[in-house]
Amino acid sequence: MILISILMRRPSCRIRSVRPSHVIARINYASDIFQLGHQPLTFVTLRHNYHVVSKRLRSIEPHFSRACRWPSPNYFSSFSKAMSYFMLSGNYACSETFRQTPTPNLVVDGIGPISLPLSTRDARLIISNASRAPYGHNQQTIVNTSVRDTWEINAARITFRNLSWQTFVQGTVLPSVLQKLGMQVTAPRCELHKLLLYQEGSHFARHQDTARTPGMFATIVIILPSRYEGGAVEVSHAGSSRSLTFDFASQSQTSTTVLAWYSDVHHEIQRVTSGYRLALTYNVIRPPSRGTVEPLPSVPDVLTFAVDNLRSILQRWAELPNRRRTFFAYMLSHQYSIDDLEDDGIQALKGDDKHKVGYARDIAEQLGYRSIGRRSAQVQAQAG
Numbered sequence: 001m002i003l004i005s006i007l008m009r010r011p012s013c014r015i016r017s018v019r020p021s022h023v024i025a026r027i028n029y030a031s032d033i034f035q036l037g038h039q040p041l042t043f044v045t046l047r048h049n050y051h052v053v054s055k056r057l058r059s060i061e062p063h064f065s066r067a068c069r070w071p072s073p074n075y076f077s078s079f080s081k082a083m084s085y086f087m088l089s090g091n092y093a094c095s096e097t098f099r100q101t102p103t104p105n106l107v108v109d110g111i112g113p114i115s116l117p118l119s120t121r122d123a124r125l126i127i128s129n130a131s132r133a134p135y136g137h138n139q140q141t142i143v144n145t146s147v148r149d150t151w152e153i154n155a156a157r158i159t160f161r162n163l164s165w166q167t168f169v170q171g172t173v174l175p176s177v178l179q180k181l182g183m184q185v186t187a188p189r190c191e192l193h194k195l196l197l198y199q200e201g202s203h204f205a206r207h208q209d210t211a212r213t214p215g216m217f218a219t220i221v222i223i224l225p226s227r228y229e230g231g232a233v234e235v236s237h238a239g240s241s242r243s244l245t246f247d248f249a250s251q252s253q254t255s256t257t258v259l260a261w262y263s264d265v266h267h268e269i270q271r272v273t274s275g276y277r278l279a280l281t282y283n284v285i286r287p288p289s290r291g292t293v294e295p296l297p298s299v300p301d302v303l304t305f306a307v308d309n310l311r312s313i314l315q316r317w318a319e320l321p322n323r324r325r326t327f328f329a330y331m332l333s334h335q336y337s338i339d340d341l342e343d344d345g346i347q348a349l350k351g352d353d354k355h356k357v358g359y360a361r362d363i364a365e366q367l368g369y370r371s372i373g374r375r376s377a378q379v380q381a382q383a384g
Contacts, residue, residue: 082310083330083356092237092333093261094180095246101256102168104224105161108153108195113161114278117253118226123276126197127151133196136210148204150269155192158280169222169282177220177260177284183350190220190282198231198277204269206234211263211337217350218284223248223257228275233259235267237333252277260284262350264335286348311363318367332356 106114110129114122130151134141160166174190193212209219221233232247248257261267332353349357 078313079310080330082313083360091180091182091244092265093235093244093246093259093267094177095248095260096173096176096180096258097248097251098256098258099254102162102164104165106195106224107159107161109157109159116225118224118276118278120276123197123199123226123278126153126195126278127199129153130197133194135204135207148207149202150204151197151199151202153195153197155194158192158195173220173222173258174284177218177258181218181260181262181350183218183354185217185286187287189285189287191285193281193283196279196281198228198269198272198279200272200274202231202269202277203271206266206268208266209263213283213285214339215286215288216263216283217286217348218260218262220282220284221259222280222282223252223259224278224280225253225256226276226278227253228272228277230271230273231277232270233267234270235261235265237262237265262334264350307359307363310360311367314360314363315367330356 103116106116108114108126108129111122111125114126130153132143132145133148133150133152134143135148137147169190174188178185178188191213229249231249232245234243234245236243246257246259248255251257332349334350334353336348336350
């Protein structure tokens with residue numbers, strides 16, 4: 001789904017009258033409402049079906065303009081530019097190579113201990129006891145080796161006899177990944193998902209990870225010492241104009257490599273040209289909020305220009321003499337499930353999205369807007 005953060009001066013704006021061609025738009029969630037006098041400032045998410053991408057936003061804007069009068073073009077462009085200044089240092093994907101790590105003492109039920117670096121004998125034993133890895137397609141889980149040619153073993157069959165391995169994953173790998181991705185989460189955890197084996201010819205076409213468990217927001221892949229060639233990982237994201245390629249085959253036999261990315265990142269595992277690539281995959285999970293609100297990013301001095309710029313725009317907007325209903329729309333980078341937004345609201349936002357919305361909310365409060373609660377809203381506009 002495509003998400004847009006909307007700043008709305010009057011939540012009663014008649015979006016029901018919007019009828020863009022070939023579009024079903026729905027306001028699913030209003031996370032927080034701020035009010036200055038009679039002018040509320042609302043953060044909401046606007047959901048489209050997958051057919052609506054950023055290039056079609058231009059065709060939607062005129063319909064919104066007829067339903068609710070936009071602020072002047074200068075205000076809209078100034079607001080979009082101001083939000084772009086609040087960039088987080090984290091990326092949508094990251095990697096790290098470890099020369100020295102605890103030996104996991106990996107044991108697979110039905111096979112026994114697996115030696116590392118992975119031997120040809122153990123690789124063949126894994127294949128004889130594994131299943132073809134499926135993938136999600138149109139709400140179905142299917143096996144098609146032309147798309148995904150990989151062997152997998154479920155987490156329930158995997159044991160680590162060295163307790164230091166789990167300490168390494170939770171205490172070293174996870175904090176490093178969160179820092180590199182620019183995510184601040186209270187009490188996150190890594191949950192083992194699969195053991196994956198790629199042999200010669202194995203690959204996985206470009207895809208997105210499925211949210212396999214509630215609260216999942218990222219994937220960690222730990223490539224265990226194993227000799228192989230090929231198997232590079234290419235990742236890309238709608239919020240970035242460039243892709244990233246991770247290729248660690250040359251050092252795979254003597255090191256442990258960690259790859260991580262947000263769940264909505266597209267990625268491809270290129271063909272393994274020789275050898276065996278052994279990897280553990282983990283789900284990175286944010287625990288339920290349990291009614292608590294995680295602190296949002298503060299406004300540091302180094303962003304004084306960006307803060308002052310956005311504050312000036314919001315202040316001038318609040319003082320507009322025109323009382324007609326207006327709103328701003330700003331498209332976020334990541335995709336989110338409705339369940340996550342309904343359960344955790346703003347805490348479900350990732351990376352730059354959470355960073356930007358956090359700054360905007362912080363500045364709004366500094367301007368005298370007050371929080372008047374949290375609510376859900378659902379407004380539907382369907383093509384006729």
